[in-house]
Amino acid sequence: MYRTHNNGELRLSHVNQEVTLVGWVSKKRNLGSLVFIDLRDRYGYTQVLLEEDKFPNAKEIKSEYIIQVKGIVTKKDVPNLKLETGEIEVVANDLKIVNTSELPPFIIADETDALEDTRLKYRYLDLRRPVMQNYLKTRAKIVRACHEFLDSNDFIEIETPILTLSTPEGARDYLVPSRTRKGSFYALPQSPQLFKQMLMVSGFERYYQVARCFRDEDLRADRQPDFTQLDIETSFLSQDEILTLTEQLIAKIMKDVKGIDIELPFRRFKYDYCIDTYGSDKPDTRFGLELNDVKDVLNTINFEGFKLAKVIKAIVIPNHASVTTRKVIDSINLHAKKFGLGGLTVLKFVNGQLEGSFLKFFEESHKDALVNALALKEDDLIIIGAGNRMKVCSCLGALRTSYAKEMNLIKPNTFDFLWVVDFPLFDYNEETKEISPSHHPFTQPKEEDICKLKDHPEQVYAAAYDIIVNGYEAGGGSLRIYDQKLQKQIFELLGFTEEDIQRKFGFFVNSLKYGTPPHGGLAFGLDRWAMILGGTDNIRDVIAFPKNLSAVCPMSNAPLQVDEAQLEDLGILVKEEYLEK
Numbered sequence: 001m002y003r004t005h006n007n008g009e010l011r012l013s014h015v016n017q018e019v020t021l022v023g024w025v026s027k028k029r030n031l032g033s034l035v036f037i038d039l040r041d042r043y044g045y046t047q048v049l050l051e052e053d054k055f056p057n058a059k060e061i062k063s064e065y066i067i068q069v070k071g072i073v074t075k076k077d078v079p080n081l082k083l084e085t086g087e088i089e090v091v092a093n094d095l096k097i098v099n100t101s102e103l104p105p106f107i108i109a110d111e112t113d114a115l116e117d118t119r120l121k122y123r124y125l126d127l128r129r130p131v132m133q134n135y136l137k138t139r140a141k142i143v144r145a146c147h148e149f150l151d152s153n154d155f156i157e158i159e160t161p162i163l164t165l166s167t168p169e170g171a172r173d174y175l176v177p178s179r180t181r182k183g184s185f186y187a188l189p190q191s192p193q194l195f196k197q198m199l200m201v202s203g204f205e206r207y208y209q210v211a212r213c214f215r216d217e218d219l220r221a222d223r224q225p226d227f228t229q230l231d232i233e234t235s236f237l238s239q240d241e242i243l244t245l246t247e248q249l250i251a252k253i254m255k256d257v258k259g260i261d262i263e264l265p266f267r268r269f270k271y272d273y274c275i276d277t278y279g280s281d282k283p284d285t286r287f288g289l290e291l292n293d294v295k296d297v298l299n300t301i302n303f304e305g306f307k308l309a310k311v312i313k314a315i316v317i318p319n320h321a322s323v324t325t326r327k328v329i330d331s332i333n334l335h336a337k338k339f340g341l342g343g344l345t346v347l348k349f350v351n352g353q354l355e356g357s358f359l360k361f362f363e364e365s366h367k368d369a370l371v372n373a374l375a376l377k378e379d380d381l382i383i384i385g386a387g388n389r390m391k392v393c394s395c396l397g398a399l400r401t402s403y404a405k406e407m408n409l410i411k412p413n414t415f416d417f418l419w420v421v422d423f424p425l426f427d428y429n430e431e432t433k434e435i436s437p438s439h440h441p442f443t444q445p446k447e448e449d450i451c452k453l454k455d456h457p458e459q460v461y462a463a464a465y466d467i468i469v470n471g472y473e474a475g476g477g478s479l480r481i482y483d484q485k486l487q488k489q490i491f492e493l494l495g496f497t498e499e500d501i502q503r504k505f506g507f508f509v510n511s512l513k514y515g516t517p518p519h520g521g522l523a524f525g526l527d528r529w530a531m532i533l534g535g536t537d538n539i540r541d542v543i544a545f546p547k548n549l550s551a552v553c554p555m556s557n558a559p560l561q562v563d564e565a566q567l568e569d570l571g572i573l574v575k576e577e578y579l580e581k
């Protein structure tokens with residue numbers, strides 16, 4: 001027996017008991033003839049006391065050695081209230097060094113100054129840190145809650161293929177070459193979308209899966225090339241019923257994982273309202289700083305850019321006029337350029353009046369109207385954007401979030417849930433007049449908008465919905481097209497020929513011919529849920545062995561070149577310029 005108790009278990013009730021513990025040496029302190037060791041396992045820490053004259057081999061013990069200790073639980077004279085086991089210690093009467101360790105490249109503790117790539121290179125050591133283990137424990141609790149809820153609500157867990165057909169779903173596919181059909185490729189699934197819809201055709205009615213998904217796209221703090229989603233599909237449920245069921249699932253997750261009772265139902269905001277008010281389709285409403293429409297106030301000033309602007313929006317930052325220097329204004333305009341805007345107008349409300357170089361274009365009536373429209377107060381900073389709606393709103397929305405963090409407007413350990421509904425069915429490029437799917441080409445248009453598909457597809461809205469938590473898109477879905485004629489019309493609007501349809505979606509389109517039920521579903525980003533509930537803003541923290549921002553695994557060095565014989569088996573020739581010298 002390696003142990004009788006774990007290192008997070010012992011309390012005052014165990015005093016005078018003989019116990020056996022095992023774990024990693026987190027910290028060692030020599031105090032004369034006494035050696036104190038903080039012994040760590042996944043459950044916590046226990047302080048162990050060794051008398052050096054009894055255990056001469058205690059001198060050999062270093063950080064991250066694995067030791068086994070047998071001893072008596074005693075009450076501490078001075079408790080450590082930071083530890084759950086901090087009122088006791090174990091006085092050893094037997095010691096065994098189970099295994100040794102080299103000096104780790106960084107300290108195995110919650111706080112570390114190691115660079116992320118170093119942590120990822122030695123991920124097996126990084127995962128020993130209690131904070132990292134807590135992230136993965138949180139993730140496991142979320143998965144357990146999902147299984148329990150869905151199983152109890154008559155859902156069936158079904159796996160779908162990992163090696164499948166390449167279909168356009170918004171990102172580049174990861175391709176897998178076939179050895180038996182040289183020159184042909186499987187694709188790793190971006191999602192189980194087509195298969196879960198065909199499971200509805202098959203009559204399963206309620207399906208779910210904890211699904212691995214793969215997308216070859218540019219990475220960021222909340223995105224990975226291979227990720228996990230909780231995938232759900234239902235038949236014969238309306239959008240309201242799907243959203244209500246999902247809210248009940250989220251309520252269970254929050255109760256089981258965080259011990260929080262949340263209020264249902266969630267608010268539902270339309271997409272257009274979110275863009276115009278918060279500058280984002282995933283708004284964080286835990287703070288204000290909303291966008292204000294000031295076009296009626298400012299579109300008559302003597303400035304061409306405002307006269308021709310589709311929208312003129314403003315945000316007001318309180319108590320910031322006095323701290324906004326020329327350097328800050330330059331950085332605001334640099335931020336605007338990232339969103340395709342020439343710049344932003346920055347004004348200050350000081351001593352009861354507006355200040356700023358742009359005021360040369362204003363009449364007194366414009367100044368008065370703007371002050372009244374924005375209900376300005378002393379020391380307010382006003383940032384105004386004019387131009388294309390999406391560029392202006394997105395730019396100001398990003399500034400809104402940035403200022404909220406800078407001003408500590410977001411109360412910690414709070415959770416902000418809402419639905420965003422009624423998304424556009426298509427993304428519309430005003431310059432090229434071309435459309436592309438906002439979600440995927442299988443999304444059901446809103447019933448009242450189907451008549452607009454032929455002549456005004458850019459005006460069509462979708463029966464689509466996203467669940468937003470603290471400004472993150474934590475999941476999303478839609479009702480699906482179940483009528484084969486409507487699905488064909490959508491494909492044709494997107495420019496697919498009959499040959500394209502059959503080659504890319506033939507197996508799916510054919511399934512729609514055989515009595516497809518009305519159906520819809522959604523997917524949760526499991527990694528994002530773990531990130532949000534775990535209290536980190538880095539998705540790599542909640543994945544056991546993630547990739548870095550270059551989509552490389554610093555631990556295994558994947559991806560790497562393979563042997564020429566393997567390429568020959570697959571009928572693949574790599575260009576000379578890509579081979580390592």
